[in-house]
Amino acid sequence: MGTKYDNIIVGSGPSGCAVASGLTRDHPILRVLVLEAGDNYNDKNLRIDGKRWLTHQEKDMNWRYKTVPQEHCGNREIDYSRGCAVGGSSAINFSIYSVGARDDYDEWARILGDDAFKWDNMKVRFKELETYHRGIPAGVDRKYAAPSPRDHGASGPLHVGYAAEWERDLVPMLDIFEQAGFPLNPDHNSGNPIGMSVSINSANKGLRSTAKDLLDPKSKGLTVIFNSPVQRIIIEGKKAVGVEANGIQYRASREVIICAGALDTPRILIHSGIGPKEQLEKFHIPVVKHLPGVGQGLRDHYFVPLANIVAATNNDRRAFYSSDQAMEEALEQWKHDSTGPWSKFACELGICWFKLEGLSKTKEFQDLPAKEREYLQKQTVPHYEIVSHFPLHWFMPEFPHDAFEYSSLVVFLYNAQSRGERVTIEALRDALRIANHSAYIKDKIADLTAPKSGSDADLLEYWKQNMSSSWHMTGTAKMGSPLDEDAVVDRNFCVNRIKSLRVADMSVVPLLVSGHTQAAAYVTGATCAEMLIRDRHFYETYNTHFASWIV
Structure with missing residues (x-):
């Protein structure tokens, strides 16, 4: 049996690290555990800016997923690389940092009926995440690159610029x-x-910036355990109480937040008995909750x-x-x-x-x-x-x-x-x-x-x-109204009909944002962290929190 924590986060990619950072930055008394399936790589050479295109070839840092042969693509298998390291896919991606269109976020808010996802609110979170470095090479006309300071942050942990x-x-x-x-x-x-x-990059002065930079090593409430792939969520009744990784059970007194990405989050949910009933039964997995949208709806660029x-x-x-x-x-x-x-x-x-x-x-x-x-x-x-x-x-x-x-x-x-x-x-x-x-x-x-x-x-x-x-996979545990048959989580990131379980990564985003998705993944985690902090006080006051979701 592992140590008991307040919150357990599964996955240390951009979303998971943003959740962890948001919880521990302003609330150091919280005991937050981040479990990462991959290793913790500290070799600075893995952050060389010009080699950003080669890091994904590091076999131990990449899950090396591939699709099945695609009938309409000459029966080719398509590479579906995913990061397997502290930092998640930001440890092996190509460092393009694009937030997308403001209308993406306004549409997200419209779908959910929640202004928390509107561009004006998301923009605040983007600015809090980044330190934007404005410099461009001498002699380059600013008609090519002239971002306004009002659109960018100056004190966040993620370093971006040209x-x-x-x-x-x-x-x-x-x-x-x-x-x-x-x-x-x-x-x-x-x-x-x-x-x-x-292109604005998640890099500065020749050095790439990854989600790992969001994890404050001085935070007393934060624990990161790597080489710990999570096999399943521990569910008692209709409540998530922890996770199991490498045969060790880690318990959460408050909530479990799955941030394993659009491919691995559905896998963990299904292995925990949460997903399409027919698939669970086919593989002899006891059905905890029939949620037909788990693993469906994949979108990509x-x-x-x-x-x-x-x-x-x-x-x-x-x-x-x-x-x-x-x-x-x-x-x-x-x-x-x-x-x-x-x-x-x-x-x-x-x-x-x-x-x-x-x-x-x-x-x-x-x-x-x-x-x-x-x-x-x-x-x-x-x-x-x-x-x-x-x-x-x-x-x-x-x-x-x-x-x-x-x-x-x-x-x-x-x-x-x-x-x-x-x-x-x-x-x-x-x-x-x-x-x-x-x-x-x-x-x-x-x-x-x-x-x-x-x-x-x-x-x-x-x-x-x-x-x-x-490698912009999105939408496999989609956020939506509880009345939507294909919705897996609600607008607060809570898994429908399961208490104390949330998902916060690109799997929940109900549209494919108009950009390279690492920025959207960061802001998704930051938004979930805000909701967790808000709901934590609500939970402390009312023991019946989320009771209306329980069947």
Whole structure:
């Protein structure tokens, strides 16, 4: 039997660490336990900014999940990497820090009927989470990057901002977008991501910032135990009283909060007897509570790359990436003062979100429910994303050794309709406006990867054969009204009909936010922490707290 705690948090990713930080920062008397399945890695080299694209290859830090072969993707298995370390997926992700659209959060609030999730309230939490570093390289015009201090925090534990040095073809790339008629946006984290921006990263001065940075080692009330994968929640009657990890039972006098992510949270719930009755019975798991929405409703963003080999005078990548000596010397420089090529190459991206002008005229759009049509037409909600300067050579098998001067664009599909293909086709076609623009292809030597043609059939086939997950899994334990058949948790993150059990991670978010989801995961945990603190006092006063949920 393990020690008894006030609250037990399962998972130390962005959501779990935000919950733990919120509980222990202002209430040090609380005894809070965080259980993490992975190890606690302290090697600073795992935080090298320019190697952010390689950390996910550390096998011991990655669950290495894959989908089953996908019928409509050439029967390919799709990589579903998830972090297995203190810091969760923030320990292996690519450090893009984008909060999404203000209309995402207002829609979340509308769905739940709760202003706690509105943009104005979420923005306060985002600012509390971050320390935003405003610096940009000398000589760079502020039309490309000029976030307002009123939109950013200055004292949070998560360090975000721009790389100190940018590759020399980045600003020319931004100019090409502007020449092609795409607007510039000096801050994609203002609440309106629409336009071409420079990416804000969860990194500063060559060093990545992860969820682990939210855990205060001086907090007397916080205990973190790693290498402790949770097998099940201990439920007595209809109340969660603890969890079991590696055969050890840890007990909670107040609540258990599951923050294991959109793939592992449903697994833990189902192994605990909470989920679709037919699945539980199929695997001979005693049914504690039939909740048909557990493990259902998975949503994700998907991407395909476009890339050209370009003239050697276009950029400096070959001299660095093709030379083991250059990379080793750069590593020694980084170890000395966190500067040099490993804090420059692939540390800054062009990033943009756009709308499709003709979307509302398609039959697929017209077939959507009225509320979803209304949401997709909101001012700040994009339909697709493009990222430049993605280091494609680390992801393409058998990359040509003489092709390091390549230029890449990665196209992400956002807000896809549940049936049909038009958004996929039109998003890629719109991206080809840049890929085929005269200023973009003036240095082009050959295609590295591209559709055969611009026909509907070839664009769709290109998606099928090349698309990958963006690792933005969401919605598998969805938040909603207790009357919604597919809802797993209520607006307070409480699991329906189970006392003292909450879920706070991307599995509960009832929509797929318009950005890379680590920021949304942080704010989800921060919001849950506020509700726990509020409800803790309520619980102390009224022993019948949550009684109306118990069946």
